[in-house]
Amino acid sequence: MKPAFWKEATRRSWSIIKPEVERHIHALWEKPELPAMEVAAARLLTEWLRGSGFDIEAPCCGMPTAFIARKRLGPGPCIAILAEYDALPGTANDAVPYRQSRGQRAGHSCGHNQIGAANCGAAIAALKTMQDHKIPGELIVIGCPAEEIVWGKVGLLKKGAFEGVDAILTSHGDYQNGVISRPCQSVVGGEIVFRGESGHGGSIRKTNALDAAELAVQSIERLRAHHFADTQVEHVLRVGGGIPNVTPDEARVWINARQADYDRTSEVYDFLVDVCKHSAQLVGVSFQHLFVSATHGYLPNDRLAEMMMANLQEVGPPAWSDEAKKWMQSLAFECAPNGAFDLDEEVGLYTEGVDPYGQDDGEVSWQIPLGRVNWAYPQQVPLHNWALTALAGYPGSYPGPLMASETLALSAIDLMLNPKVIEQAKEELTERTKGLTLDPPRVGAWETLTQNPEAFWDATWVE
Ligand SMILES: [Zn+2]
Known part of the structure; x- marks a missing residue:
């Protein structure tokens, strides 16, 4: 033809x-x-x-x-x-x-x-x-x-x-x-959940989940220039309390790392998760990492x-x-x-x-x-x-x-x-792709996004 x-x-x-x-x-x-x-x-x-x-x-x-x-x-x-x-x-x-x-x-x-x-x-x-x-x-x-x-x-x-x-x-x-x-850029992302205890905001806030989330975000920003200046990092604080006089017992930070190289993006993402983990330890609250996805x-x-x-x-x-x-x-x-x-x-x-x-x-x-x-x-x-x-x-x-x-x-x-x-x-x-070993596809949030996506968008999901 x-x-x-x-x-x-x-x-x-x-x-x-x-x-x-x-x-x-x-x-x-x-x-x-x-x-x-x-x-x-x-x-x-x-x-x-x-x-x-x-x-x-x-x-x-x-x-x-x-x-x-x-x-x-x-x-x-x-x-x-x-x-x-x-x-x-x-x-x-x-x-x-x-x-x-x-x-x-x-x-x-x-x-x-x-x-x-x-x-x-x-x-x-x-x-x-x-x-x-x-x-x-x-x-x-x-x-x-x-x-x-x-x-x-x-x-x-x-x-x-x-x-x-x-x-x-x-x-x-x-x-x-x-x-x-x-x-275009590779992206790796997930949500970190910090959990503490609620109480009257006027008392000593030993277990404030928001403290851990904010410490993590500040640390990431402070470390950015020297540790991962080559990679963009973006976050949103999805849960951070409802009223100032109740100590937040949960805070959620959703984080993406992005740059062209997939391995480097993954490495930076793992570092960010580590920063969050250490922030939780310092504040004395619990930490959970909920992986969402990674793409080349x-x-x-x-x-x-x-x-x-x-x-x-x-x-x-x-x-x-x-x-x-x-x-x-x-x-x-x-x-x-x-x-x-x-x-x-x-x-x-x-x-x-x-x-x-x-x-x-x-x-x-x-x-x-x-x-x-x-x-x-x-x-x-x-x-x-x-x-x-x-x-x-x-x-x-x-x-x-x-x-x-x-x-x-x-x-x-x-x-x-x-x-x-x-x-x-x-x-x-x-x-x-000669000589490269590719990671298999990595997806998280599977149960949530296939069975209860509302929980993902309400920021109540756990897996
Ligand atoms: Zn689009």
Whole structure:
């Protein structure tokens, strides 16, 4: 089959699916759900995929909000497209270019509503092309819960969801329209629980759990410059008492360490846990470490990136309307009143540097070649901020994820028709990991997140 023919055919299939992608971006955005609690999102996407001809396994791997949608059309490569659909606490906003006070409600401030719909739409369009033109191969969509705590794909990998997959394709919103072949950060995280005794705040506070938590955080900050200046550390104090005159009997600190190198990230994380343990001993309270998850940063794959870049060029940059750009400009101004409006309107291939975030597909990319395409949001609109929630629900922003969706559909068909690219991508992965022994996937909070995720988000969980 000539490239001009299958590209044209795939783009036609995709344009038929496009209104459904837009509808699902909106439907997911309307009902943001916290990581591991994405019941409605998983149902919405699996119903769409089932209605489009995929066989559904949901839930899968013992994870209630994970799914696999699969269709095999004769012998050929097995290509997986990933879907994400979780939201973040405390970042809710309507799709308006100004901030609203929405308390601790969840919002799609990482745009996973756009990823979930764009990536599923790509698979549906690719399957339609395969069926219409008798292209053999196996196409699957893996529905990945709890990306925001870098947990879902690590668990899915551990449970075998990726077995038999030859190559993986995915997308994310970012600050450029491009194919990404550069690493991102590894992340290791968990929660420390300090437990003391409650009592009247006026008496001597011998067993104040908050003292231990604060001592630990201060110590970490003091040690940072000399002990782990190469690694970012972030924390939140999830439990720290309810009223000053009751000595807090429990305090919880949730900590992440992050940097490109996985082993170093793990080493720093272990050190942080040790600091917490010693702080508990000094204060005389008990200590419990609740591990959550660890993920490698992304292992780039230039061969897949090259293939995807050719398809991205075919699609071209997002076709934002003038009205949409004006809206985004007013949102950007709310976020950065003194900053110039900066929105990438080109497409490019990004191979230099390290992206300053972690993603749990990084863990999978060390086992199976993984290719990614990103779309741009305005530079002034921070990810994980109310403004990104507003943007992810604003239809004028959809051309970004739509560009990614169409590129993924083309890339999936490209791989089905050119298994040689897969072989080369696998050889590249082997070369990049030569001589390395990889830790097996590490996930914690398993019982909690699969059986009682509310306890995780209420900060009452123990394992
Ligand atoms: Zn994200």
